[in-house]
Amino acid sequence: GDSVTQMEGPVTLSEEAFLTINCTYTATGYPSLFWYVQYPGEGLQLLLKATKADDKGSNKGFEATYRKETTSFHLEKGSVQVSDSAVYFCALIDSGTYKYIFGTGTRLKVLA
Amino acid sequence: SQTIHQWPATLVQPVGSPLSLECTVEGTSNPNLYWYRQAAGRGLQLLFYSVGIGQISSEVPQNLSASRPQDRQFILSSKKLLLSDSGFYLCAWSQGPGYEQYFGPGTRLTVT
Numbered sequence: 001g002d003s004v005t006q007m008e009g010p011v012t013l014s015e016e017a018f019l020t021i022n023c024t025y026t027a028t029g030y031p032s033l034f035w036y037v038q039y040p041g042e043g044l045q046l047l048l049k050a051t052k053a054d055d056k057g058s059n060k061g062f063e064a065t066y067r068k069e070t071t072s073f074h075l076e077k078g079s080v081q082v083s084d085s086a087v088y089f090c091a092l093i094d095s096g097t098y099k100y101i102f103g104t105g106t107r108l109k110v111l112a
Numbered sequence: 113s114q115t116i117h118q119w120p121a122t123l124v125q126p127v128g129s130p131l132s133l134e135c136t137v138e139g140t141s142n143p144n145l146y147w148y149r150q151a152a153g154r155g156l157q158l159l160f161y162s163v164g165i166g167q168i169s170s171e172v173p174q175n176l177s178a179s180r181p182q183d184r185q186f187i188l189s190s191k192k193l194l195l196s197d198s199g200f201y202l203c204a205w206s207q208g209p210g211y212e213q214y215f216g217p218g219t220r221l222t223v224t
Binding site for chain 1 (some may be wrong): 118154155156158161202204209210212213214215216217218220
């Protein structure tokens with residue numbers, strides 16, 4: 001079945017550092033891909049999405065590009081802030097069952 | 113715009129007691145609805161989903177059940193809680209199969 005693999009955390013960065021959180025997937029077909037963010041004690045918020053190859057999703061300074069050739073959807077931000085500290089989840093929609101497949105999440109901690 | 117509500121926000125219940133968590137969605141009709149559980153420091157586990165009133169699909173056999181008595185209301189229940197039921201319960205909705213999901217704020221359940 002489909003699967004999502006995220007880099008293990010925690011990731012600790014200084015404020016204004018460049019962020020990359022790796023996400024790769026295994027799927028039949030070309031699923032829609034998502035990044036969600038979860039702040040402490042809260043639900044998941046949709047951060048960005050991409051629905052086809054070479055699409056770039058972006059929001060709040062975060063970007064991710066749907067790479068079919070490498071089956072990847074890495075999350076990037078040029079300059080992180082303390083307020084970006086959260087857990088980030090990569091996900092896809094299984095094209096057979098239409099269910100979400102989530103990665104295990106990557107905790108990001110940004111230090112002032 | 114659409115909003116999703118969950119209550120209660122936090123709950124502490126003794127082992128063997130019943131459970132009822134409620135989720136409601138505003139601003140849309142005939143949504144797909146989902147219940148997830150997130151154990152401490154772990155990813156999300158899909159528990160139930162519903163494509164319409166009275167239609168419930170269970171993903172994990174356990175002592176939990178779900179019901180959808182109204183179009184925009186989704187309820188998670190248990191007759192007798194176990195210690196292992198502790199976790200963060202998230203409700204989500206989507207326009208339909210294959211669409212992105214939007215999550216509620218969650219309910220923190222502690223079974224003592």
